Amino acid sequence: MARQAGANGETTARAIRQESLKLFARHGYDAVSMRQIASAVGVQASALYQYFPTKQQILVTLMTEHMEELLAAYAEERRDGETPRAALTRFARFHIRHHISRADAVFISYMELRALEPEGFAAVEALRKLYENELKSILAKGAEAGEFRLEEPHVAAMAILAMLTGVNTWYRTGGRLSREKIEDIYEDMVLKSVI
Amino acid sequence: MARQAGANGETTARAIRQESLKLFARHGYDAVSMRQIASAVGVQASALYQYFPTKQQILVTLMTEHMEELLAAYAEERRDGETPRAALTRFARFHIRHHISRADAVFISYMELRALEPEGFAAVEALRKLYENELKSILAKGAEAGEFRLEEPHVAAMAILAMLTGVNTWYRTGGRLSREKIEDIYEDMVLKSVI
DNA sequence: GTCTATAAGGCGATAGAC
DNA sequence: GTCTATCGCCTTATAGAC
Numbered sequence: 001m002a003r004q005a006g007a008n009g010e011t012t013a014r015a016i017r018q019e020s021l022k023l024f025a026r027h028g029y030d031a032v033s034m035r036q037i038a039s040a041v042g043v044q045a046s047a048l049y050q051y052f053p054t055k056q057q058i059l060v061t062l063m064t065e066h067m068e069e070l071l072a073a074y075a076e077e078r079r080d081g082e083t084p085r086a087a088l089t090r091f092a093r094f095h096i097r098h099h100i101s102r103a104d105a106v107f108i109s110y111m112e113l114r115a116l117e118p119e120g121f122a123a124v125e126a127l128r129k130l131y132e133n134e135l136k137s138i139l140a141k142g143a144e145a146g147e148f149r150l151e152e153p154h155v156a157a158m159a160i161l162a163m164l165t166g167v168n169t170w171y172r173t174g175g176r177l178s179r180e181k182i183e184d185i186y187e188d189m190v191l192k193s194v195i
Numbered sequence: 196m197a198r199q200a201g202a203n204g205e206t207t208a209r210a211i212r213q214e215s216l217k218l219f220a221r222h223g224y225d226a227v228s229m230r231q232i233a234s235a236v237g238v239q240a241s242a243l244y245q246y247f248p249t250k251q252q253i254l255v256t257l258m259t260e261h262m263e264e265l266l267a268a269y270a271e272e273r274r275d276g277e278t279p280r281a282a283l284t285r286f287a288r289f290h291i292r293h294h295i296s297r298a299d300a301v302f303i304s305y306m307e308l309r310a311l312e313p314e315g316f317a318a319v320e321a322l323r324k325l326y327e328n329e330l331k332s333i334l335a336k337g338a339e340a341g342e343f344r345l346e347e348p349h350v351a352a353m354a355i356l357a358m359l360t361g362v363n364t365w366y367r368t369g370g371r372l373s374r375e376k377i378e379d380i381y382e383d384m385v386l387k388s389v390i
Numbered sequence: 391g392t393c394t395a396t397a398a399g400g401c402g403a404t405a406g407a408c
Numbered sequence: 409g410t411c412t413a414t415c416g417c418c419t420t421a422t423a424g425a426c
Contacts, residue, residue, distance in 0.1 A: 008409090009409065012409080012410095026309065027225075027309065028223060028224075028225055028309060028310065029223075030222075030223055030225040030226040031225040031310070033400075033401065033402080034401080034402060034403080035400085035401085035402095043409085043410065043411090044410065044411060044412080045402085045403085046403080046404075046405095046410075046411075046412085046413095047409070047410050047411075049402095049403070049404080050409065050410080053403095054402080054403085055402070055403095111306055114221065114222065114223060115223065115226070151380065152372070152380055155372070155377070155380050155381075156380070156384065158361060158362075158364070158365050159358045159361060159380075159381060159384055160358075161361070162357050162358050162360070162361025162364065163354045163355075163357050163358040163361070165357070166353060166354060166356070166357025166358070166361075167353075169353070169357065170353050177347070177350070182350070185346065185347055185350050185351070185354075186350075186354060189351065189354055189388040189389070190388075192387050192388050192389075192390070193384040193385075193387050193388040194384070194387075195387065203391090204391065207391080207392095228418075228419065228420085229419085229420065229421085230418085230419085230420095238391085238392065238393090239392065239393060239394080240420085240421090241392075241393075241394085241395095241421080241422080241423095242391070242392050242393075244420095244421070244422080245391065245392080248421095249420085249421085250420070250421095391426105392425105392426090393424100393425080393426075394423105394424095394425080394426105395422105395423085395424095395425105396421105396422085396423085397420105397421085397422080397423100398419100398420100398421095399418105399419080399420095400417105400418085400419070400420105401416100401417080401418070401419080402415105402416100402417095402418105403414105403415090403416100404413105404414085404415080405412105405413090405414085405415100406411100406412095406413095407410105407411080407412080407413105408409105408410090408411075408412105
Protein backbone atom coordinates (compact mmCIF):
# COMPACT_ATOMS: atom_id res chain seq x y z
CA MET A 1 0.00 0.00 0.00
CA ALA A 2 3.00 2.29 0.48
CA ARG A 3 3.40 5.10 -2.00
CA GLN A 4 6.96 5.04 -3.39
CA ALA A 5 8.70 6.42 -6.45
CA GLY A 6 6.52 8.76 -8.48
CA ALA A 7 4.78 10.04 -5.38
CA ASN A 8 2.90 13.21 -6.13
CA GLY A 9 2.17 15.91 -3.61
CA GLU A 10 -1.16 16.95 -5.01
CA THR A 11 -2.41 13.38 -5.08
CA THR A 12 -1.40 12.88 -1.47
CA ALA A 13 -3.00 16.14 -0.38
CA ARG A 14 -6.31 15.14 -1.95
CA ALA A 15 -6.08 11.67 -0.46
CA ILE A 16 -5.54 13.09 3.02
CA ARG A 17 -8.70 15.17 2.70
CA GLN A 18 -10.70 12.23 1.35
CA GLU A 19 -9.59 9.64 3.85
CA SER A 20 -9.84 12.01 6.83
CA LEU A 21 -13.39 12.88 5.83
CA LYS A 22 -14.37 9.22 5.68
CA LEU A 23 -12.62 8.28 8.93
CA PHE A 24 -13.85 11.31 10.91
CA ALA A 25 -17.42 10.65 9.78
CA ARG A 26 -17.25 6.98 10.65
CA HIS A 27 -15.43 7.10 13.99
CA GLY A 28 -15.36 10.72 15.13
CA TYR A 29 -12.47 13.18 15.12
CA ASP A 30 -11.09 12.20 18.51
CA ALA A 31 -11.28 8.49 17.82
CA VAL A 32 -9.18 8.77 14.66
CA SER A 33 -5.39 8.93 14.92
CA MET A 34 -2.89 10.46 12.54
CA ARG A 35 -1.49 6.94 12.10
CA GLN A 36 -4.91 5.71 10.92
CA ILE A 37 -5.24 8.53 8.39
CA ALA A 38 -1.70 7.91 7.16
CA SER A 39 -2.36 4.21 6.77
CA ALA A 40 -5.51 4.87 4.72
CA VAL A 41 -3.57 7.26 2.50
CA GLY A 42 -0.63 4.90 2.15
CA VAL A 43 2.10 6.91 3.87
CA GLN A 44 3.70 7.17 7.30
CA ALA A 45 2.14 9.49 9.87
CA SER A 46 5.02 11.94 9.72
CA ALA A 47 4.37 12.56 6.02
CA LEU A 48 0.98 14.11 6.86
CA TYR A 49 2.75 17.02 8.51
CA GLN A 50 4.01 18.14 5.09
CA TYR A 51 0.39 19.06 4.26
CA PHE A 52 -1.22 19.98 7.56
CA PRO A 53 0.59 21.41 10.59
CA THR A 54 -1.78 19.72 13.05
CA LYS A 55 -4.61 17.21 13.12
CA GLN A 56 -6.92 20.07 14.15
CA GLN A 57 -6.09 21.90 10.93
CA ILE A 58 -7.29 18.93 8.87
CA LEU A 59 -10.69 19.19 10.55
CA VAL A 60 -10.89 22.97 10.17
CA THR A 61 -10.04 22.68 6.47
CA LEU A 62 -12.66 19.99 5.85
CA MET A 63 -15.40 21.95 7.59
CA THR A 64 -14.53 25.33 6.12
CA GLU A 65 -14.33 23.98 2.58
CA HIS A 66 -17.64 22.19 3.01
CA MET A 67 -19.38 25.41 4.05
CA GLU A 68 -17.74 27.45 1.28
CA GLU A 69 -18.76 24.88 -1.31
CA LEU A 70 -22.34 25.02 0.01
CA LEU A 71 -22.48 28.82 -0.17
CA ALA A 72 -21.00 28.87 -3.68
CA ALA A 73 -23.44 26.23 -4.90
CA TYR A 74 -26.42 28.12 -3.49
CA ALA A 75 -25.18 31.43 -4.96
CA GLU A 76 -25.21 29.64 -8.31
CA GLU A 77 -28.69 28.21 -7.68
CA ARG A 78 -30.63 31.21 -6.41
CA ARG A 79 -32.67 33.46 -8.71
CA ASP A 80 -33.53 36.97 -7.66
CA GLY A 81 -37.01 38.27 -8.34
CA GLU A 82 -38.78 34.98 -7.65
CA THR A 83 -41.88 34.83 -5.48
CA PRO A 84 -41.14 33.72 -1.89
CA ARG A 85 -43.00 30.50 -2.62
CA ALA A 86 -40.84 29.71 -5.65
CA ALA A 87 -37.70 30.68 -3.77
CA LEU A 88 -38.59 28.40 -0.86
CA THR A 89 -39.32 25.52 -3.22
CA ARG A 90 -35.96 26.07 -4.89
CA PHE A 91 -34.16 26.29 -1.55
CA ALA A 92 -35.73 23.10 -0.18
CA ARG A 93 -34.90 21.05 -3.27
CA PHE A 94 -31.40 22.50 -3.49
CA HIS A 95 -30.68 21.78 0.17
CA ILE A 96 -31.66 18.13 -0.14
CA ARG A 97 -29.88 17.65 -3.46
CA HIS A 98 -26.66 19.24 -2.24
CA HIS A 99 -26.55 17.51 1.15
CA ILE A 100 -27.70 14.05 0.15
CA SER A 101 -24.55 13.43 -1.90
CA ARG A 102 -22.19 14.75 0.80
CA ALA A 103 -23.27 12.72 3.80
CA ASP A 104 -19.81 12.50 5.41
CA ALA A 105 -19.08 16.22 5.20
CA VAL A 106 -22.57 17.13 6.47
CA PHE A 107 -22.27 14.72 9.38
CA ILE A 108 -18.86 16.06 10.37
CA SER A 109 -19.87 19.69 10.02
CA TYR A 110 -22.64 19.21 12.56
CA MET A 111 -21.10 16.57 14.81
CA GLU A 112 -17.58 17.84 15.22
CA LEU A 113 -18.28 21.48 15.95
CA ARG A 114 -17.36 20.76 19.54
CA ALA A 115 -13.97 19.38 18.47
CA LEU A 116 -13.02 22.74 16.96
CA GLU A 117 -10.77 25.14 18.80
CA PRO A 118 -12.20 28.67 19.21
CA GLU A 119 -10.84 30.25 16.02
CA GLY A 120 -11.92 27.43 13.75
CA PHE A 121 -15.30 27.30 15.45
CA ALA A 122 -15.91 31.01 14.91
CA ALA A 123 -14.97 30.75 11.23
CA VAL A 124 -17.28 27.80 10.57
CA GLU A 125 -20.16 29.30 12.54
CA ALA A 126 -19.91 32.54 10.56
CA LEU A 127 -20.25 30.62 7.29
CA ARG A 128 -23.16 28.62 8.66
CA LYS A 129 -24.97 31.81 9.65
CA LEU A 130 -24.60 33.16 6.12
CA TYR A 131 -26.39 30.11 4.78
CA GLU A 132 -29.13 30.21 7.43
CA ASN A 133 -29.73 33.85 6.56
CA GLU A 134 -30.55 32.92 2.97
CA LEU A 135 -33.51 30.89 4.19
CA LYS A 136 -34.52 33.42 6.86
CA SER A 137 -34.60 36.12 4.22
CA ILE A 138 -36.93 34.08 1.99
CA LEU A 139 -39.27 33.43 4.92
CA ALA A 140 -39.26 37.04 6.13
CA LYS A 141 -40.08 38.34 2.66
CA GLY A 142 -42.87 35.79 2.29
CA ALA A 143 -44.35 36.77 5.66
CA GLU A 144 -44.19 40.46 4.78
CA ALA A 145 -45.85 39.85 1.43
CA GLY A 146 -48.63 37.89 3.14
CA GLU A 147 -47.65 34.78 1.20
CA PHE A 148 -46.54 32.88 4.31
CA ARG A 149 -48.23 32.62 7.68
CA LEU A 150 -45.49 32.62 10.31
CA GLU A 151 -44.77 34.68 13.38
CA GLU A 152 -41.13 33.81 13.89
CA PRO A 153 -38.96 33.60 10.75
CA HIS A 154 -35.95 32.50 12.78
CA VAL A 155 -37.75 29.60 14.41
CA ALA A 156 -39.39 28.58 11.15
CA ALA A 157 -35.97 28.63 9.45
CA MET A 158 -34.46 26.41 12.16
CA ALA A 159 -37.39 24.01 11.89
CA ILE A 160 -37.15 23.75 8.12
CA LEU A 161 -33.37 23.34 8.08
CA ALA A 162 -33.54 20.56 10.68
CA MET A 163 -36.25 18.80 8.71
CA LEU A 164 -34.36 19.01 5.39
CA THR A 165 -30.95 18.06 6.76
CA GLY A 166 -32.60 15.15 8.54
CA VAL A 167 -32.94 13.36 5.20
CA ASN A 168 -29.30 12.38 5.60
CA THR A 169 -30.03 10.33 8.71
CA TRP A 170 -32.16 7.81 6.85
CA TYR A 171 -31.45 8.16 3.11
CA ARG A 172 -29.33 5.46 1.51
CA THR A 173 -28.35 5.40 -2.18
CA GLY A 174 -30.35 2.81 -4.08
CA GLY A 175 -33.23 2.87 -1.59
CA ARG A 176 -36.90 2.52 -2.48
CA LEU A 177 -37.42 6.24 -3.12
CA SER A 178 -35.56 8.25 -5.76
CA ARG A 179 -33.91 11.52 -4.82
CA GLU A 180 -36.49 13.35 -6.94
CA LYS A 181 -39.37 11.68 -5.12
CA ILE A 182 -37.84 12.60 -1.77
CA GLU A 183 -37.46 16.20 -2.91
CA ASP A 184 -41.15 16.16 -3.89
CA ILE A 185 -42.28 14.95 -0.48
CA TYR A 186 -40.16 17.42 1.48
CA GLU A 187 -41.02 20.32 -0.82
CA ASP A 188 -44.68 19.60 -0.17
CA MET A 189 -44.26 19.42 3.61
CA VAL A 190 -42.05 22.50 3.83
CA LEU A 191 -44.39 24.62 1.72
CA LYS A 192 -47.49 23.54 3.61
CA SER A 193 -45.81 24.15 6.98
CA VAL A 194 -45.53 27.90 6.35
CA ILE A 195 -48.67 28.55 4.30
CA MET B 196 -12.48 17.60 46.18
CA ALA B 197 -11.69 14.05 47.26
CA ARG B 198 -14.53 12.10 48.81
CA GLN B 199 -13.35 10.63 52.13
CA ALA B 200 -15.06 9.25 55.20
CA GLY B 201 -18.81 8.88 54.79
CA ALA B 202 -18.46 7.95 51.16
CA ASN B 203 -21.68 6.46 49.84
CA GLY B 204 -21.94 4.07 46.94
CA GLU B 205 -25.29 5.24 45.69
CA THR B 206 -24.21 8.86 45.68
CA THR B 207 -21.09 7.98 43.71
CA ALA B 208 -23.05 5.89 41.22
CA ARG B 209 -25.42 8.76 40.54
CA ALA B 210 -22.53 11.20 40.27
CA ILE B 211 -20.78 9.01 37.70
CA ARG B 212 -23.91 9.01 35.52
CA GLN B 213 -24.39 12.75 35.88
CA GLU B 214 -20.80 13.80 35.23
CA SER B 215 -20.32 11.34 32.36
CA LEU B 216 -23.45 12.68 30.70
CA LYS B 217 -22.21 16.24 30.97
CA LEU B 218 -18.67 15.44 29.82
CA PHE B 219 -19.68 13.16 26.92
CA ALA B 220 -22.13 15.79 25.66
CA ARG B 221 -19.57 18.57 25.89
CA HIS B 222 -16.46 16.84 24.52
CA GLY B 223 -17.59 13.57 22.97
CA TYR B 224 -17.22 10.02 24.25
CA ASP B 225 -13.77 9.40 22.83
CA ALA B 226 -12.39 12.72 23.97
CA VAL B 227 -13.32 12.06 27.60
CA SER B 228 -11.03 9.92 29.76
CA MET B 229 -11.91 7.86 32.80
CA ARG B 230 -9.56 10.17 34.75
CA GLN B 231 -11.65 13.19 33.73
CA ILE B 232 -14.88 11.52 34.84
CA ALA B 233 -13.28 10.44 38.10
CA SER B 234 -11.97 13.93 38.76
CA ALA B 235 -15.42 15.46 38.16
CA VAL B 236 -16.93 12.92 40.55
CA GLY B 237 -14.21 13.42 43.13
CA VAL B 238 -12.61 9.96 43.14
CA GLN B 239 -9.68 8.22 41.47
CA ALA B 240 -10.19 6.56 38.09
CA SER B 241 -9.87 3.06 39.52
CA ALA B 242 -12.89 3.66 41.78
CA LEU B 243 -15.14 3.96 38.71
CA TYR B 244 -14.62 0.28 37.97
CA GLN B 245 -16.63 -0.56 41.09
CA TYR B 246 -19.70 0.73 39.26
CA PHE B 247 -19.05 0.10 35.57
CA PRO B 248 -16.85 -2.67 34.16
CA THR B 249 -15.78 -0.53 31.17
CA LYS B 250 -16.06 2.99 29.85
CA GLN B 251 -18.22 1.61 27.05
CA GLN B 252 -20.73 0.34 29.60
CA ILE B 253 -21.18 3.85 31.00
CA LEU B 254 -22.21 5.04 27.54
CA VAL B 255 -24.54 2.11 26.92
CA THR B 256 -26.22 2.69 30.28
CA LEU B 257 -26.73 6.41 29.65
CA MET B 258 -28.22 5.84 26.21
CA THR B 259 -30.42 2.90 27.17
CA GLU B 260 -31.82 4.65 30.21
CA HIS B 261 -32.52 7.76 28.17
CA MET B 262 -34.56 5.79 25.64
CA GLU B 263 -36.41 3.82 28.30
CA GLU B 264 -37.30 7.03 30.13
CA LEU B 265 -38.59 8.49 26.86
CA LEU B 266 -40.77 5.47 26.12
CA ALA B 267 -42.15 5.39 29.65
CA ALA B 268 -42.96 9.09 29.57
CA TYR B 269 -44.76 8.78 26.25
CA ALA B 270 -46.70 5.73 27.45
CA GLU B 271 -47.90 7.93 30.31
CA GLU B 272 -48.75 10.77 27.94
CA ARG B 273 -50.63 9.03 25.16
CA ARG B 274 -54.41 8.75 25.10
CA ASP B 275 -56.11 6.08 23.05
CA GLY B 276 -59.22 6.98 21.11
CA GLU B 277 -58.09 10.46 20.15
CA THR B 278 -58.42 11.75 16.60
CA PRO B 279 -55.13 11.52 14.62
CA ARG B 280 -54.97 15.31 14.66
CA ALA B 281 -55.24 15.46 18.46
CA ALA B 282 -52.76 12.61 18.82
CA LEU B 283 -50.24 14.35 16.56
CA THR B 284 -50.63 17.60 18.47
CA ARG B 285 -50.05 15.75 21.71
CA PHE B 286 -47.03 13.93 20.30
CA ALA B 287 -45.39 17.10 18.97
CA ARG B 288 -45.80 19.02 22.23
CA PHE B 289 -44.69 16.03 24.29
CA HIS B 290 -41.58 15.48 22.15
CA ILE B 291 -40.44 19.09 22.53
CA ARG B 292 -41.26 19.26 26.24
CA HIS B 293 -39.48 16.00 27.02
CA HIS B 294 -36.36 16.66 24.92
CA ILE B 295 -35.86 20.32 25.68
CA SER B 296 -35.02 19.62 29.31
CA ARG B 297 -32.65 16.75 28.52
CA ALA B 298 -30.31 18.37 26.01
CA ASP B 299 -27.21 16.42 27.04
CA ALA B 300 -28.85 13.00 26.88
CA VAL B 301 -30.53 13.78 23.55
CA PHE B 302 -27.29 15.02 22.06
CA ILE B 303 -25.38 11.93 23.18
CA SER B 304 -28.09 9.53 22.05
CA TYR B 305 -27.83 10.83 18.52
CA MET B 306 -24.13 11.75 18.34
CA GLU B 307 -22.52 8.78 20.00
CA LEU B 308 -24.36 5.98 18.25
CA ARG B 309 -21.18 5.34 16.30
CA ALA B 310 -19.19 4.94 19.53
CA LEU B 311 -21.35 1.98 20.57
CA GLU B 312 -20.14 -1.54 20.10
CA PRO B 313 -22.56 -3.81 18.16
CA GLU B 314 -24.60 -5.16 21.08
CA GLY B 315 -25.18 -1.79 22.68
CA PHE B 316 -25.98 -0.29 19.30
CA ALA B 317 -28.62 -2.91 18.55
CA ALA B 318 -30.26 -2.44 21.94
CA VAL B 319 -30.46 1.34 21.59
CA GLU B 320 -31.67 1.17 17.99
CA ALA B 321 -34.46 -1.20 18.95
CA LEU B 322 -35.71 1.25 21.57
CA ARG B 323 -35.49 4.13 19.12
CA LYS B 324 -37.56 2.23 16.58
CA LEU B 325 -40.28 1.66 19.18
CA TYR B 326 -40.57 5.40 19.69
CA GLU B 327 -40.52 6.18 15.96
CA ASN B 328 -43.31 3.67 15.47
CA GLU B 329 -45.55 5.62 17.84
CA LEU B 330 -45.42 8.59 15.47
CA LYS B 331 -45.65 6.47 12.32
CA SER B 332 -48.77 4.83 13.67
CA ILE B 333 -50.44 8.21 14.30
CA LEU B 334 -49.60 9.34 10.76
CA ALA B 335 -50.74 6.11 9.11
CA LYS B 336 -54.07 6.20 10.94
CA GLY B 337 -54.56 9.83 9.97
CA ALA B 338 -53.81 9.10 6.33
CA GLU B 339 -56.19 6.15 6.33
CA ALA B 340 -58.95 8.23 7.89
CA GLY B 341 -58.45 10.94 5.28
CA GLU B 342 -57.48 13.40 7.98
CA PHE B 343 -53.88 13.75 6.76
CA ARG B 344 -52.60 14.13 3.21
CA LEU B 345 -49.35 12.16 2.97
CA GLU B 346 -48.07 9.43 0.72
CA GLU B 347 -45.22 8.12 2.82
CA PRO B 348 -45.85 7.82 6.58
CA HIS B 349 -42.26 6.72 7.18
CA VAL B 350 -40.75 9.73 5.42
CA ALA B 351 -43.20 12.11 7.05
CA ALA B 352 -42.34 10.63 10.46
CA MET B 353 -38.61 11.11 9.86
CA ALA B 354 -39.21 14.70 8.71
CA ILE B 355 -41.32 15.57 11.73
CA LEU B 356 -38.95 13.94 14.22
CA ALA B 357 -35.95 15.78 12.76
CA MET B 358 -37.84 19.05 12.90
CA LEU B 359 -38.96 18.59 16.51
CA THR B 360 -35.64 17.32 17.84
CA GLY B 361 -33.95 20.22 16.08
CA VAL B 362 -35.32 22.57 18.74
CA ASN B 363 -32.47 21.40 20.95
CA THR B 364 -29.84 22.83 18.59
CA TRP B 365 -30.93 26.41 19.15
CA TYR B 366 -33.07 26.54 22.33
CA ARG B 367 -31.45 28.01 25.43
CA THR B 368 -33.18 28.31 28.82
CA GLY B 369 -34.16 31.89 29.53
CA GLY B 370 -34.27 32.83 25.84
CA ARG B 371 -36.78 35.21 24.28
CA LEU B 372 -39.40 32.54 23.63
CA SER B 373 -41.03 30.45 26.36
CA ARG B 374 -41.23 26.70 26.00
CA GLU B 375 -45.00 26.99 25.58
CA LYS B 376 -44.63 29.48 22.75
CA ILE B 377 -42.12 27.22 21.01
CA GLU B 378 -44.51 24.29 21.35
CA ASP B 379 -47.22 26.45 19.77
CA ILE B 380 -45.07 27.33 16.76
CA TYR B 381 -43.91 23.77 16.11
CA GLU B 382 -47.38 22.30 16.69
CA ASP B 383 -48.69 24.67 14.05
CA MET B 384 -45.97 23.81 11.53
CA VAL B 385 -46.18 20.06 12.10
CA LEU B 386 -49.97 19.98 11.76
CA LYS B 387 -49.98 22.10 8.62
CA SER B 388 -47.23 20.01 7.03
CA VAL B 389 -49.43 16.90 6.90
CA ILE B 390 -52.86 18.42 6.31
C1' DG C 391 -15.45 2.12 48.85
C1' DT C 392 -11.44 4.12 47.58
C1' DC C 393 -6.61 4.37 47.30
C1' DT C 394 -1.59 3.99 45.06
C1' DA C 395 1.11 1.85 41.74
C1' DT C 396 1.68 -0.15 37.51
C1' DA C 397 1.08 -2.89 33.12
C1' DA C 398 0.96 -2.49 28.19
C1' DG C 399 0.30 0.30 24.58
C1' DG C 400 -1.36 4.42 21.70
C1' DC C 401 -1.15 9.42 21.05
C1' DG C 402 0.49 13.97 18.45
C1' DA C 403 4.35 15.80 16.88
C1' DT C 404 9.48 16.37 15.66
C1' DA C 405 14.53 15.38 14.02
C1' DG C 406 17.23 14.05 10.67
C1' DA C 407 18.37 10.59 6.82
C1' DC C 408 17.67 9.75 1.95
C1' DG D 409 8.10 13.81 -0.50
C1' DT D 410 8.57 10.24 2.45
C1' DC D 411 11.00 7.46 5.62
C1' DT D 412 12.66 5.53 10.46
C1' DA D 413 13.24 6.49 15.10
C1' DT D 414 12.02 8.77 19.02
C1' DC D 415 10.24 12.15 22.79
C1' DG D 416 7.08 12.90 26.44
C1' DC D 417 2.73 12.21 27.60
C1' DC D 418 -1.82 10.09 28.06
C1' DT D 419 -4.85 5.97 27.73
C1' DT D 420 -7.94 1.86 29.74
C1' DA D 421 -7.76 -1.33 32.95
C1' DT D 422 -5.96 -4.31 36.92
C1' DA D 423 -3.56 -5.83 41.55
C1' DG D 424 -3.38 -5.40 46.03
C1' DA D 425 -3.26 -2.28 50.35
C1' DC D 426 -6.24 -0.11 53.70
